[in-house]
Amino acid sequence: MRVLVIEDDPKIASFLVKGLKQSGFAVDHAADGEDGLGLAEITTFDAAVVDIMVPKLDGLSVVQRLRAKGSRLPILFLSARATVDDRVKGLQAGGDDYLTKPFAFSELLARVQALIRRATQGGTEPTRLVAGDLILDLLSREVTRAGERVDLQPREFSLLEYLMRNPGRPVTKTMILEHVWDYSFDPQTNVVDVLVHRLRNKVDPDKQRIHTIRGVGYVLRPIR
Numbered sequence: 001m002r003v004l005v006i007e008d009d010p011k012i013a014s015f016l017v018k019g020l021k022q023s024g025f026a027v028d029h030a031a032d033g034e035d036g037l038g039l040a041e042i043t044t045f046d047a048a049v050v051d052i053m054v055p056k057l058d059g060l061s062v063v064q065r066l067r068a069k070g071s072r073l074p075i076l077f078l079s080a081r082a083t084v085d086d087r088v089k090g091l092q093a094g095g096d097d098y099l100t101k102p103f104a105f106s107e108l109l110a111r112v113q114a115l116i117r118r119a120t121q122g123g124t125e126p127t128r129l130v131a132g133d134l135i136l137d138l139l140s141r142e143v144t145r146a147g148e149r150v151d152l153q154p155r156e157f158s159l160l161e162y163l164m165r166n167p168g169r170p171v172t173k174t175m176i177l178e179h180v181w182d183y184s185f186d187p188q189t190n191v192v193d194v195l196v197h198r199l200r201n202k203v204d205p206d207k208q209r210i211h212t213i214r215g216v217g218y219v220l221r222p223i224r
Contacts, residue, residue, distance in 0.1 A: 001046040001116060001138065001161075002026040006036035006062065007078065008054045012101075016049060019105045020112075024141060024154035026179065033057025040066055045073055046116050049108070052079040052090065060093040067094035074115035076108070113139075129164040132222035134203060136164055145203055155180055156199045163210065163220040172217040 003025045007013040013029055020027045028043065030036035034056040040048065052059040063075055075097075077090040082100040090098045097111050117139050120127055129136040133146045141157060143150045152160065158180045162171065173192045180195070196210065196218060204210045211219050 002028065002044070003112065004036065004039055004043070004045045004048040004050075004073075005029045006031075006033065006048065006054055006059060007051045008032060009051070012051075012078075015105070016108070019109065022154055023109055024157050026158065031055075033059060033062045037062045037065060040071065040073065041069075046119070047074045047076065047112050049076050049078060049112065050095070052077055052081070060089065063094040072119070074119045076111055076115060078103070129161065131164050131167055131209070131220060134164070134209065134222065136161060143203065150202050152199070152202060155195060156202065159195055159199055160203065163218065167220055167222060170213050170216050170219045175217065 001024075003020055005013060005016050005020070005027060007016060007029070008031050010031075013031065017027045017029050028039055028045070030039055032055045036048075036050065036054070037057060040062070050059040050062060054062075059077060059079075063077075066073060066075075075095050077095040077098045078101060079086060079090065079098065080101045087098045096115050099108060099111060120138070127137065127139050129138065135144045136157075137143070138161070143152055143157065143160065159176065162176065162179050176192050176195075196212075200207065200210050209220060209222065211221055213219055
């Protein structure tokens with residue numbers, strides 16, 4: 001799942017991006033409201049964390065413009081302002097939740113997960129991905145194979161999710177790099193091969209699910 005972070009404070013932005021990535025999310029960051037609005041308009045996100053006091057275009061205006069265009073993106077406002085009136089303004093502008101600074105990352109993560117859970121349960125997006133006896137739960141972030149739990153690292157989980165969202169469809173190394181690492185990467189690097197090898201050892205020791213297509217990439221084929 002992909003989260004947009006709009007935050008101009010470098011330390012807070014780095015803290016948020018690092019924490020969300022370690023929790024298994026793909027993350028895009030914008031340091032001002034204009035760039036954040038542009039990203040939200042061209043990219044599909046599962047949630048957004050928006051600081052109200054960002055330059056060029058404040059967070060309230062960003063969200064108001066998104067809502068005016070019909071966006072239903074779940075949005076958590078961040079602000080140093082803690083009065084009831086400030087929280088009310090944020091919610092009236094179209095925010096779904098409001099968290100004051102300073103905050104604990106564990107609380108922010110729980111709120112983001114709750115927003116995504118509510119949005120997912122209220123829509124048509126599946127909460128579980130299934131490929132034969134392989135099941136990935138997007139809400140609990142648990143994976144089971146033949147009924148047995150499989151412990152995955154965040155990037156392993158992201159790779160498996162990406163493969164399971166594209167069953168039977170070959171995905172290239174470049175596609176995996178851009179999805180799992182969030183930015184363009186040298187397609188000649190072997191980090192994808194290493195990650196696929198680790199994932200195979202955990203969910204596909206018999207090499208019957210994740211297949212290599214020489215010169216193309218990889219494809220997930222569920223066992224029937």
